[in-house]
Amino acid sequence: MNIVDLKPGHSVEGDDIAAFRSETKGQKYVYLLAGVHGDEVEGVYVLQQLVDWLKDNDDYQLPTIVVPILNVDGYRAGTRVNAHGVDLNRNLPSTSWTDEAREPKYNPGAKALSEPENIFLEKLFSKFTPGIILTMHSWKPMVNYNGPCKDIAEILHKHNNYEVCDDIQGHPTPGSLGDYAPEKYSSPVLTFECPIISETKALKDIWEESEAGFKEVMLSENIKAYI
Numbered sequence: 001m002n003i004v005d006l007k008p009g010h011s012v013e014g015d016d017i018a019a020f021r022s023e024t025k026g027q028k029y030v031y032l033l034a035g036v037h038g039d040e041v042e043g044v045y046v047l048q049q050l051v052d053w054l055k056d057n058d059d060y061q062l063p064t065i066v067v068p069i070l071n072v073d074g075y076r077a078g079t080r081v082n083a084h085g086v087d088l089n090r091n092l093p094s095t096s097w098t099d100e101a102r103e104p105k106y107n108p109g110a111k112a113l114s115e116p117e118n119i120f121l122e123k124l125f126s127k128f129t130p131g132i133i134l135t136m137h138s139w140k141p142m143v144n145y146n147g148p149c150k151d152i153a154e155i156l157h158k159h160n161n162y163e164v165c166d167d168i169q170g171h172p173t174p175g176s177l178g179d180y181a182p183e184k185y186s187s188p189v190l191t192f193e194c195p196i197i198s199e200t201k202a203l204k205d206i207w208e209e210s211e212a213g214f215k216e217v218m219l220s221e222n223i224k225a226y227i
Ligand SMILES: [Zn+2]
Pocket: 036, 037, 040, 137, 138
């Protein structure tokens, strides 16, 4: 995949939010996204490894948009939320959006789409229509899918044995990407939850656990079917 830089977005604190696309354009795009929650370094690392591999791989030519770290301020500060204290994965304008937060860390913002990071993401979506979105997080190892992309989740599961679920059980996510993109763009969302780094598990181990699964997914006929 050869890449072209896109005009960066800007965070609350004015930092660039880098984004790029494949040279190949299309009607719809595979989105690869990480760092929505700034303290989830595992997901950022996994995406970086995956994208490095894609850049060296001529067999992968699907129209693709990459946002390596959406919440750049939170990533720098080591916080889940952005510099306004908002959870970007509760701030998208889905019909489920609510101004009530179960806990402060789920602060949805004063209104849906109030945050510059999400406005940037939405701008990308409206210009480059998503066909499927892979978004990397970290929590407990899990492959969660919203919309009909169970086949992709199962390919990953086959390699890493992470639990596959169609919503995060008992864990409603109003204003999340998983609620928003299927509704607005008919684009399924695969939310990949990495395990958390520990004494026995380094970032490299977390990538290696899922490396074969991601490589199979990206070169599969399954992923092509979404574009
Ligand atoms: Zn997260």
